[in-house]
Amino acid sequence: MNNNLFVYNTLSRSKERFVPIHLNHAGMYVCGPTVYGDAHLGHARPAITFDLVFRYLLYLGYKVRYVRNITDVGHLENDADEGEDKIAKKARLEELEPMEVVQYFTDRYHDNIDRLNVKKPSIEPRASGHMIEQINMIREIFDAGFAYESNGSVYFDVEKYNKTNHYGILSGRVLEDLLSNTRDLESQDEKRNSFDFALWKKAQPEHIMRWPSPWSDGFPGWHLECSAMSSKYLGEQFDIHGGGMDLLFPHHESEIAQSTVCFHKAPARYWMHNNMITINGQKMGKSLGNFITLDELFAGTHHALEQAYSPMTIRFFILQAHYRSPLDFGNEALQAAEKGFNKLMKAMETLEKLVPGADSTSDIATLEAKCYEAMNDDFNSPIVIANLFEGVRIINSVYDKKESLTGADLEKLKALFKSFIIDILGLLPETDPTAGIQLVDDLMQVILEIRKNARTNKDWATSDKIRDELARVKISVKDTKDGASWSIE
């Protein structure tokens, strides 16, 4: 097993060799979406980033348990809403059952993510299905003396925790700074300190999503579900915890505090955070209202979009940047990704047509080594892609008979492309809507035959008319030495 994989750990702010807790096994937990709205481009980033991690670990031979939750309860809208959670609010507005809303957006999330060819996680637990685990965890924290009850709600005592631990270890914060710098928030009277966070929140009478507990009818706090579900399915300590950078504080910080109190150890060894997708240099987010949903991207219906972008274009676009770098959305960049992706896919087709030569003019083994090196260096997909384009150059040159590869190297290159493009990067050829329709093939053959006759007679007007008319229906015809070929745009 490859043990040269290095992972950037937010905890240490450096790349560390990946050593799993249990030999040949890897446990990974990633914070999933809150299902109260359609998934947007920002949601695609962690889904694809950790899909890449998942796929590469699998590829290396690890037995991976990948847990990605669905948050369907508990996130507070804001203080003014007095504990009404987002999902309940949406449900009341639309007069739907909360679980109806959850189901609707969960299904839509799955549809979008599936189209991006994101592998399904091993377990996808829902917060609402783990009330008992969450209540038990609160009880443990309570019994350990790190929680207090206030008016039916339960809060985590951050100040007390910080006496023996460092609350802020992940985000580089110091509690004293938090004390003096916390913004003024109203209605904090239930809490001893502004930075204490809720473990259990008492439900207001109008609040529909509620569960019984020893303290009140209510719902669990913001950070608890991840601690409860990750420990349930991955153990008290597991290998990788992932999520967006915006969750670093306070969400992940609080997870560490909860788990440390309950299990006396940090929940995860490696903390991985993907950066944000920006639009005009600003974070794309729900609250900012500047987001573009995946549906809109696929259909090209948002006003900021010059065209529709296919799921694979989006996936390629995201993989062309390193996951820890911010990625700026732009039509020009998306269009460049689209062209680059098509070039890569065409080369894959060409690769199948190559015939072996007597010797090799390019070093495929080195190319392969570079791809592994890039993946092992904190999942550097842009470098992998750059190397794959070197492979594209070789493929096209061999096809043009300007270079040659031996049969063995040809097989190596095919295996390399299959492994890295399909298995690891998860890029698939876009399905041609006419694929498998024999009639279309036959019709095209008839048309090109007529055109060929015209060309033989140097009847360029007819030849060009056929090509132009076909271009209007998005079929491009290209004349090569071996005759005309056609493809759907």
Add this chain to the structure above:
RNA sequence: GGUAUCAUGGCCGAGCGGUUAGGCAACGGUCUGCAAAACCGUGUACAGCGGUUCGAGUCCGCUUGAUACCUCCA
């Protein structure tokens, strides 16, 4: 105000003490009836100011600017 992360050519984005990133766009060439594709070649770059070093986008300091988090957020 605090914490963290950045600042790379027309655009998107890698890199990291000394060697071409890559994609898209642009220009020249090969091929071609023309076009497209493909291939070959070319250019433009590391925010500013100091410092360390034989040598710095690459390390250190300062300045300027940007973003994220400190309130739900991927």
